[in-house]
Amino acid sequence: MKFSGFSRDLLTWYRRAARPLPWRREPSLYRTVVSEFMLQQTQVATVLPYFQRWMVEFPDFRVLAAAPEARVLKLWEGLGYYRRARHLHQLAKIVAAEPGRERTPEGWGELPGVGPYTAAAITSIAFSARAACVDGNVVRVLTRLTADESPYPDGVSAARVLTPLAEELLPAQAPGDHNQAMMELGATVCLRRNPCCLVCPVRSYCAGAGRGAPEAYPKIAPKKVERMEVTRVWCERRGSLLLHRTHPDSRRLADLHELPTAEQAGVKKGTGPLLARKKRRITRFDITESIHAAKPAAVRSGEGLVWVPWAELDAIALSGPHRRWIAELRRTGGPAMPRSARGKSEPLLR
Numbered sequence: 001m002k003f004s005g006f007s008r009d010l011l012t013w014y015r016r017a018a019r020p021l022p023w024r025r026e027p028s029l030y031r032t033v034v035s036e037f038m039l040q041q042t043q044v045a046t047v048l049p050y051f052q053r054w055m056v057e058f059p060d061f062r063v064l065a066a067a068p069e070a071r072v073l074k075l076w077e078g079l080g081y082y083r084r085a086r087h088l089h090q091l092a093k094i095v096a097a098e099p100g101r102e103r104t105p106e107g108w109g110e111l112p113g114v115g116p117y118t119a120a121a122i123t124s125i126a127f128s129a130r131a132a133c134v135d136g137n138v139v140r141v142l143t144r145l146t147a148d149e150s151p152y153p154d155g156v157s158a159a160r161v162l163t164p165l166a167e168e169l170l171p172a173q174a175p176g177d178h179n180q181a182m183m184e185l186g187a188t189v190c191l192r193r194n195p196c197c198l199v200c201p202v203r204s205y206c207a208g209a210g211r212g213a214p215e216a217y218p219k220i221a222p223k224k225v226e227r228m229e230v231t232r233v234w235c236e237r238r239g240s241l242l243l244h245r246t247h248p249d250s251r252r253l254a255d256l257h258e259l260p261t262a263e264q265a266g267v268k269k270g271t272g273p274l275l276a277r278k279k280r281r282i283t284r285f286d287i288t289e290s291i292h293a294a295k296p297a298a299v300r301s302g303e304g305l306v307w308v309p310w311a312e313l314d315a316i317a318l319s320g321p322h323r324r325w326i327a328e329l330r331r332t333g334g335p336a337m338p339r340s341a342r343g344k345s346e347p348l349l350r
């Protein structure tokens with residue numbers, strides 16, 4: 001058989017070369033779940049300090065379940081995709097209430113924030129369920145191994161089509177280690193550009209490397225990038241900064257604070273002096289954000305607007321880029337900014 005011995009060779013390499021990540025060093029169901037949530041759409045290097053802090057403050061499902069949501073979001077601040085934090089919090093409440101929960105991928109797939117990939121990862125690692133994980137790294141490895149010429153419209157379709165092959169490669173023994181080894185291979189050896197084929201433990205099975213152009217796989221249509229322009233408002237009043245707190249039911253940034261957009265603050269676009277222009281990429285959007293100064297009198301009351309004293313800025317959950325921009329504008333002295341202030345957050349009158 002073409003892939004006979006594949007998993008054995010992969011696992012031999014993994015047990016020797018895997019990075020000693022904290023959720024691997026002392027594995028537990030809770031640590032696996034937290035790491036899988038944090039690693040969705042986020043690189044390992046970014047996750048590491050968040051994971052360490054999280055484990056100190058929320059060492060198990062029970063403690064996390066009992067924590068206030070504002071504190072959970074605060075610890076997640078800067079990791080992005082904040083719905084993950086809220087889902088993890090909801091999941092902890094369910095698991096803490098029923099610790100004998102079913103161990104199958106289907107059972108875990110019913111929990112908040114757990115899709116097929118996360119369910120397979122959690123149950124294969126924690127309970128040795130025979131479920132294959134297919135993320136972007138694994139798609140890359142599988143399409144190269146088989147020199148797969150199929151055009152895929154996106155990564156999700158590719159993962160769906162390749163799942164049977166991933167399941168075929170999965171051994172009955174240690175499926176969790178095999179899944180982690182596939183992901184580790186994609187993350188550290190079978191790189192998107194310049195795969196390290198000469199040191200690859202499964203090179204003898206790889207049709208893509210055999211053809212001399214493994215970078216040609218996978219054949220996934222490039223994402224269409226959309227450009228967006230956003231005008232934001234910088235407005236101070238008596239030692240407080242005007243922010244917008246996102247509605248608790250928001251999909252993306254629930255309960256987080258950001259500099260308000262001109263629409264949220266009811267300010268005419270581009271009227272005050274331009275203080276900064278920032279660019280960032282969120283999923284398929286290339287966003288240019290222009291921050292303009294505004295006078296308090298120009299701001300109309302609106303839902304979610306709050307005046308936050310400078311002294312309280314560290315205590316609230318603020319979106320990562322906005323915290324950086326605010327610190328930068330204060331440091332570089334944009335508008336006059338007091339160093340300290342007193343008082344509580346003050347909602348604008350509706």
Ligand code: SF4
Nearest residue numbers: 190197200206209214
């Ligand atoms: S031989 Fe090269 S292309 Fe094939 S799996 Fe290994 S690193 Fe990837």
